[in-house]
Amino acid sequence: MRIARWRDGADIGEGFVIGNRVVPFPDGLTVAHVLSQGLPAVAGLAARVEGEPGTALADVELLAPVVPAAIRDFVAFEEHVEGISASVDGRGEVVPEWYQAPTFYFTNPHTVLGPGQSVTPPETERLDFELEVAVVLGAVEGSDGVNLAPEEAAGHIFGYTIMNDWSARDLQAREMKVRLGPAKGKDFGTALGPWIVTADEMAEYLDAEGFLEVRAEARINGELVGDDLVSNMGWPFPELVAYASRNARVVPGDVLGSGTVGNGGCLGELWGRRGALTPPPLQPGDVVSFTVEGLGELSGTVGEPAPAPPVHAARPRPRRRHRDDAGA
Missing domain, CATH: 3.90.850.10 (Fumarylacetoacetase-like, C-terminal domain)
Structure with missing residues (x-):
């Protein structure tokens, strides 16, 4: 099975890619929810939506398929x-x-x-x-x-x-x-x-x-x-x-x-x-x-590179060990 996230207009969808269409998970589930249920639960979810019309894959913008925890x-x-x-x-x-x-x-x-x-x-x-x-x-x-x-x-x-x-x-x-x-x-x-x-x-x-x-x-x-x-x-x-x-x-x-x-x-x-x-x-x-x-x-x-604020070099420090140490 293929699992995806997509944007359809202003809406974000999460579910299965079945043939040439995307079909949302049942009950408003997200990819994160499905991952937390584990792989054995996926077949049952897919069976529940298999007959749903969904949306043509060509009509949505695919997103990264997961929002990573790490x-x-x-x-x-x-x-x-x-x-x-x-x-x-x-x-x-x-x-x-x-x-x-x-x-x-x-x-x-x-x-x-x-x-x-x-x-x-x-x-x-x-x-x-x-x-x-x-x-x-x-x-x-x-x-x-x-x-x-x-x-x-x-x-x-x-x-x-x-x-x-x-x-x-x-x-x-x-x-x-x-x-x-x-x-x-x-x-x-x-x-x-x-x-x-x-x-x-x-x-x-x-x-x-x-x-x-x-x-x-x-x-x-x-x-x-x-x-x-x-x-x-x-x-x-x-x-x-x-x-x-x-x-x-x-x-x-x-x-x-x-x-x-x-x-x-x-x-x-x-x-x-x-x-x-x-x-x-x-x-x-x-x-x-x-x-x-x-x-x-x-x-x-x-894309075009993004300029960022300048980076400052490290400052030379006297390596004092105490606040009242005058240092060298």
């Missing part, structure tokens, strides 16, 4: 790490720590974009995209979402969606030299969509080890620039969910990104491998489109 973005593709490392230091090495456990960062749930929406980047000379698949978590009866084993974590995967982690590589590079981040190089926009495909619908694509074996492609203005199999991840999604829950809690509505696929899943990887800005950084008006087998297509347009 967004964790992993870096699970070795090939991507190699390419980005090459863009930083020219060596393309993967640090030993990458292999020891999954790594993720938190990004901004308040700047989420939907299908077809324009991203408003900061002032940057190296705007980039990142082609990812994300899981959306739902409730599991009797589970508190803490310290899950991978087998338990699999049950929390409600469904999958496509994710674009828009990135300003020059801003990201500066802040990560401080051994923290990424932050402002990333948090201006994360696109999700076009809908959530429930986990049962995607089960046919899982290989014997639990990896999601689907093809993912990235295009700029219609030209293919990257493609990969999502099964090239270093860890399957249940292990990412389990790691996120380690000494912590995951909840319905959490979104966990796979990280960028390899083989041109972002421009930064290609720049590192080629030693040049080829293809060039994204510019206003560029259309970035992702296609993922079984999940659909997610597109977005680069």
